[in-house]
Amino acid sequence: FGVEKKKARRKNISLYWDVPPAGFEHITPLQYKAMQAAGQIPATLIA
Amino acid sequence: CSRIHNKPTFSQTVLIQNLYHNPQNSAQSADGSHLLTTTTVGEEEIQEHFDNFFEDVFIELEDKYGEIEEMNVCDNLGDHLVGNVYVKFRREEDAEKAVADLNNRWFAGRPVYAELSPVTDFREACCR
Numbered sequence A: 001f002g003v004e005k006k007k008a009r010r011k012n013i014s015l016y017w018d019v020p021p022a023g024f025e026h027i028t029p030l031q032y033k034a035m036q037a038a039g040q041i042p043a044t045l046i047a
Numbered sequence B: 001c002s003r004i005h006n007k008p009t010f011s012q013t014v015l016i017q018n019l020y021h022n023p024q025n026s027a028q029s030a031d032g033s034h035l036l037t038t039t040t041v042g043e044e045e046i047q048e049h050f051d052n053f054f055e056d057v058f059i060e061l062e063d064k065y066g067e068i069e070e071m072n073v074c075d076n077l078g079d080h081l082v083g084n085v086y087v088k089f090r091r092e093e094d095a096e097k098a099v100a101d102l103n104n105r106w107f108a109g110r111p112v113y114a115e116l117s118p119v120t121d122f123r124e125a126c127c128r
Helices: A002-007 A029-037 B023-027 B043-065 B092-102
Strands: B013-016 B068-073 B085-089 B114-117
Touching: B013 B092, B023 B043, B043 B068, B043 B085, B043 B092, B085 B092, B092 B114
Parallel strands: none
Antiparallel strands: B013 B085, B013 B114, B068 B085
């Protein structure tokens, strides 16, 4: 069943995961959220 | 949500807020940040987009954090719960680990907002 499990695994790189917002590549998501909480950058827009 | 939600200390279920962006919703986004190049989005494309999203998230979470029992995505077009993803792990430890790590990751150009959720049975779930 080990083979079966392997098949389901990722074949290519994700389009979404670990893609930072443009211009914020140098900070961590935690820092980003702290900046939002402090009002330095706008909160994430819903949809 | 306007209701009071108590966040549990331990849970198998992780809530990731507003992770899924329905292309129909995005096409209407006022700031234009998710504007699509096509003006009309076909149903097939939406389904394909959703399937890709689901697979991408599911595989990543199971690979990194542990076995998943159930995963649900709120694919509504209203404000309430929009794009929320609920992931029920087999083990509480995995859920805890996932929340801690996810909160320091990006997804599609946005920070991930993850927390533990009290929901264990999705058929019974409603805001209280």
